[in-house]
Amino acid sequence: xxxxxxxxxxxxxxxxxxKQVDGVIGFRKGTVPMMRQPVLIRDPADVETLCWxxxxxxxxxxxxxxxxxxxxxxxKGCDTRNIVVHIVxxxxxxxxxxxxxxxxxxxxxxxxxxxxLKDREPVEVSEAEDKILVKxxxxxxxxxxxxxxQDNCTICVHRxxxxxxxxxxxxxxxxxxxxxxxxxxxxxxxxxxxxxEHFRELVAPCIRCYACRNACPLCYCPTCFVDESKxxxxxxxxxxxxxxxxxxxxxxxxxxxxxxxxxxxxACPMGIKVRQFTKKLEKDILELYGQEAGMTIEVRPPLDVxxxxxxxxxxx
Amino acid sequence: MSSYRVYGPVRxxxxxxxxxxxxxxxxxxxxxxxxxxxxxxFLPQSEKMFECSLDPARDDRNIFxxxxxxxxxxxIVGIRPCDARALTLVDVNFDTTTYRDPWWTKAREITTLxxxxxxxxxxxxxxxxxxxxxxxxxxxxxxxxxxxxxFVAKALTEKGRKLLESAQALETxxxxxxxxxxxxxxxxxxxxITSVHTSVDTSGLAKMENAALYEAGFWEDVQFACINCGxxxxxxxxxxxxxxxxxxxxxxxxxxRNWDSCMFPLFTLHASGHNPRGKKVQRVRQRFMHKLKYxxxxxxxxxxxxxxxxxxxxxxxxxxxxxxxxxxxxxxx
Numbered sequence: 001x002x003x004x005x006x007x008x009x010x011x012x013x014x015x016x017x018x019k020q021v022d023g024v025i026g027f028r029k030g031t032v033p034m035m036r037q038p039v040l041i042r043d044p045a046d047v048e049t050l051c052w053x054x055x056x057x058x059x060x061x062x063x064x065x066x067x068x069x070x071x072x073x074x075x076k077g078c079d080t081r082n083i084v085v086h087i088v089x090x091x092x093x094x095x096x097x098x099x100x101x102x103x104x105x106x107x108x109x110x111x112x113x114x115x116x117l118k119d120r121e122p123v124e125v126s127e128a129e130d131k132i133l134v135k136x137x138x139x140x141x142x143x144x145x146x147x148x149x150q151d152n153c154t155i156c157v158h159r160x161x162x163x164x165x166x167x168x169x170x171x172x173x174x175x176x177x178x179x180x181x182x183x184x185x186x187x188x189x190x191x192x193x194x195x196x197e198h199f200r201e202l203v204a205p206c207i208r209c210y211a212c213r214n215a216c217p218l219c220y221c222p223t224c225f226v227d228e229s230k231x232x233x234x235x236x237x238x239x240x241x242x243x244x245x246x247x248x249x250x251x252x253x254x255x256x257x258x259x260x261x262x263x264x265x266x267a268c269p270m271g272i273k274v275r276q277f278t279k280k281l282e283k284d285i286l287e288l289y290g291q292e293a294g295m296t297i298e299v300r301p302p303l304d305v306x307x308x309x310x311x312x313x314x315x316x
Numbered sequence: 317m318s319s320y321r322v323y324g325p326v327r328x329x330x331x332x333x334x335x336x337x338x339x340x341x342x343x344x345x346x347x348x349x350x351x352x353x354x355x356x357x358f359l360p361q362s363e364k365m366f367e368c369s370l371d372p373a374r375d376d377r378n379i380f381x382x383x384x385x386x387x388x389x390x391x392i393v394g395i396r397p398c399d400a401r402a403l404t405l406v407d408v409n410f411d412t413t414t415y416r417d418p419w420w421t422k423a424r425e426i427t428t429l430x431x432x433x434x435x436x437x438x439x440x441x442x443x444x445x446x447x448x449x450x451x452x453x454x455x456x457x458x459x460x461x462x463x464x465x466x467f468v469a470k471a472l473t474e475k476g477r478k479l480l481e482s483a484q485a486l487e488t489x490x491x492x493x494x495x496x497x498x499x500x501x502x503x504x505x506x507x508x509i510t511s512v513h514t515s516v517d518t519s520g521l522a523k524m525e526n527a528a529l530y531e532a533g534f535w536e537d538v539q540f541a542c543i544n545c546g547x548x549x550x551x552x553x554x555x556x557x558x559x560x561x562x563x564x565x566x567x568x569x570x571x572x573r574n575w576d577s578c579m580f581p582l583f584t585l586h587a588s589g590h591n592p593r594g595k596k597v598q599r600v601r602q603r604f605m606h607k608l609k610y611x612x613x614x615x616x617x618x619x620x621x622x623x624x625x626x627x628x629x630x631x632x633x634x635x636x637x638x639x640x641x642x643x644x645x646x647x648x649x
Contacts, residue, residue: 030636038540039537111330121348121438207352207575210546211545211547213545214545215543235563238362239362266632267632270351
C-alpha cells in the first residue's frame, strides 16, 4: 500500500493552513490492535495523529451530514460513493466537502484475524505489502491480507474514488471477473420456508444495539422508524418478528442507495452478516435499473424518480 | 448438584455466551471473556413481568398479573470475578432499603456463583485499576482456581459451602495443588497490575469537581467518533437501565422491560418533545460521568466499572473508557 499517511498529513496541513477547510475528518490510531478511530482535526498541530492503513474500516461519509462547517475527509472508493449519495440526497453540499481520495486495496476484517488466531490475543498488528503481521505473547505470524479482507472488499469493483478533490495516490487496478452475488443467488434458490429460516437464524443473535444502522451513512433520518413513539411502529424487545422487521425494513430503506461498504457488518458486535439483506436489494436494483448507488452526482437514485421505461412487471 | 439448574460459558461459533448447561460437555472453562456479560441471567434483555387478558368477556380483563418464573436454585459456573463483582455494583440500584426490584433480587437469591479465577487476563482488562482483581472474591460463593490437573474450589459463603457439599467426586486439595493454584493467582494478578494499573487511575475521581468535569473540553473530542449505538451499554455488566413497554397481541397483553441505553436519543425524550440530552456529546458524557463520577459520588464505593474491557474490545469506533479516565485526571490536575 502506498504511504497514504504522509500524503494525508501534507494535504491536511495545507488545507488547514490555507483555511480552505475548518477541519479534517480522518482516522487516528486506536488503543487496541486493528482499531482506528474516526477523528476531526482542527488544529494543524494535531495533523500528525492522522493515519491510514488497512484497518480504517468505518465509512467516514457517516460523519458528514448536518455539519455547518467546511471539512476535508479521507475517503476510499465506497466512502466517496456514499458522499455522492449524500450530495444527491441533499444531505451535504459538494462545495462543503474536500474529498481526499484514497484508492483502496481492501480493508482487513478484524474478526477474521481474531478467528484465525484461535483465542491467542494479538498485541501488535501491522501490515507489509500483502501480509498482515500479528505479534502476541509467544507467537508471531504473517497472514495473507487476501485471507482476512472484509467480505465486501473481496468482491469490490469500485476501489477508486468516484469523486475527489485530491487523489492521494495513483488509481489501483479494479478487480475483474468478480461474481458479486454468489451468496445472494444461493438464498434466492431457497424455497420460501427455507429462506425464512435462513433469515431468522441470521438475525437470531441480534441485540438491537443498532450499531449496523448507526455505522451506516445512509441512516441519517432524524428519527428512525424503530424510534418512532407517536405512534410506535415496532416492538422494542428481542422478539424475533420485531428484530427481523427492523433488519428487513432498514434494508429496503437502503435499496438503490447502499454502496456495500460493509460498515454495518464491521460494527455489529455479534458478527451478524447483515449485508445478506442489503446485497439482495443491490442486486435487484442493478438488474432492474442498471444502476449502482453513488457512482455520479448527475443521476437521481432509481427509487426516487419515475421513468416511463421503468420495469413494471410487478403490475399484473 | 443435580438439584440446581446450571448455567455457564458456552462457545457458540466464534463467541462465548452464558447459557443453560445441559450435560456439562458444552461448558467452556478455557474462555477468556464472554461477548455478553452474564448480567442477562439477572436482568434479561427482554423480561416479561406481567400479563393480562383484553377479552371483554372476561371479568379479569385489563388486570395485569405477575408472570410466574422458575425460582428453583441455579448455579452459574465459570463466571469471571469481574462479572460477579459487577452484580454487587448493580445491587445498589435494584436492592435498596426503600426499593427492592423483585425480579433482580429473586434472581440473585436463587443463584450460587461459582467464579473462575482469571489466569490469563486480556490486554484490555483493567480490573485491578477499579477495585477488583483476577481472583477477586467479591460477590462470589465459590472461587475456582486452575491448579493444573485440577481446579481448586474455595467456598466463600454459606451458599457456596452448600453447593460444594452437594457435589460429588470432590476431594480435599493436596498441598502441592493448593500451592500451584496460589502461584497461578499471584502471577496473573502481577501481570495485570503491571500492564494496566499505571495508566488507569480512578483513585482521584471522587475528589474531582463535578462541574469542571462536566464542562471539560475533551468531551468534544471523545464524542466525535461515537455512532451512538448501544454496543457499550448492552455489553457492559454494570449498565442496568431498562424501558418498560406494553405489547398486545390479539386478546392478550404483556408488560415487559427491555434493556435501554443512554446512547439512544429516545432514552431521554420527553412526551413534550423536549429532549434534555438531545445531542450526542451530552449522551456520551452522561455514560462516562455516570460510571466514573455520579456513581462514585452517590454510593461512595468506587466506579461503576469492573474493568472487563468489553466496551474497549467491541466499540466499533474504539472509544476507550481507559482513555476517558486519563482525560478526566488531566482535567483535574
